[in-house]
Amino acid sequence: MKLRKVPAAAAVALALSLALTACGSDGGGSGTDDGKKITVGIKFDQPGIGLKTPDGTYEGFDVDVARYVAGQLGYKPSDIVWKEAKSADRETLLQRGDVDFIVASYSINDERRKKVDFAGPYLLAHQDVLVRADDDSITKPSDLNHKKLCSVTGSTSAQNIRTKLAPQAQLQEYGGYSECLTGLENKTVDALTTDDSILAGYAAQKSFEGKFKLAGFRLSNENYGIGVRKGDTELKNKINAALEKMVADGSWKKAVEANLGPAGYRNEPPPKIGVVVG
Incomplete structure (x- = not known):
């Protein structure tokens, strides 16, 4: 009798183990193909920069930058959750953890640096x-x-x-x-x-x-940066590496020409990472 009970118990344990494993694989764990998402703040109303179109798609230079960066971080385009980041809300979105990073024509300045950190700049x-x-x-x-x-x-x-x-x-x-x-x-x-x-x-x-x-007034220099939560140095460094690669492989230039070129926009050369032009 004892010899029969041991394999029966083992069978039950194995069945439970398989059931738990199956549940885990359907539950959105941390695997690369297991429901991993990243939330990115962009503008929804800026043609050529960040725009939510009537059919619910997203386009613009910032959107292309965000997609490239997310890809370098290991996320597919379908893994990105887009969230509107209005100018007045950007710091709050980062501080509350509502977004992972923000690419929203976000000019780097000292006042904002007190509240959030910036990767980049990626456009002057x-x-x-x-x-x-x-x-x-x-x-x-x-x-x-x-x-x-x-x-x-x-x-x-x-x-x-x-x-x-x-x-x-x-x-x-x-x-x-x-x-x-x-x-x-x-x-x-x-x-x-x-x-x-x-x-x-x-x-x-x-x-x-x-x-x-x-009007043709060049009234200031606006160094666009990617906003991250204050103190998140690891993410900031990863984004900087992605931006450097985007410039090096020609994707940055392609994105500028595709989104801003039709307006006759004369862009500056890509800025050096970590160098803010005053």
Whole structure:
């Protein structure tokens, strides 16, 4: 009798072991093909940079950068969960752990560095102003005095102009650049300011073709970085390595040309990792 009980117990144990293993394989563990996801913050309303299209897909230079970086970290495009990262929300998203990293035309500055860390920079842009194509009243920064100047809540662009160049500009802050663009088209605002890369993307849209123009002011240097949680040096270093590879293998140039080239955007050479141009 004892000889019969031993194999029976072993059989039960083996069955339980197999059942638990099967449950584990269906439960989304840490394997590379086992439900691994990464959450990335991008802009949803910036053509050429970060845009959620009506059919629910995502496109733009930042999106291509994010996909490349995620790929170097071991994630397939289908593993990426995209989350909207509005300008005013970026630090909070990182601090709460709502996203793993942010690629959202995120300019590196000292104030933001107090709250988050940055990989990169991966693009050097310049602040400019977008005006209506038929408006010849704004030809230099000081012409923005007494004009209604639009930017988004949380952006430093409009404050830069009011502080340094046109202290009497009437600042209008909206939730997104699309709202500013509608105001510019409807003449409820006179100018929209942000980075030239973003403005070029808007101006190049077919629905706005011929309606707007860049003023051509290079008002600041904007070093785009990839935001990570404060103190996450390991992830920061991995992202920097991915960015260096993206430049070296030609993917960076291809992404710039595909997303910003049609607008006639003249990009700067890829910046050196860790070097912020003042």
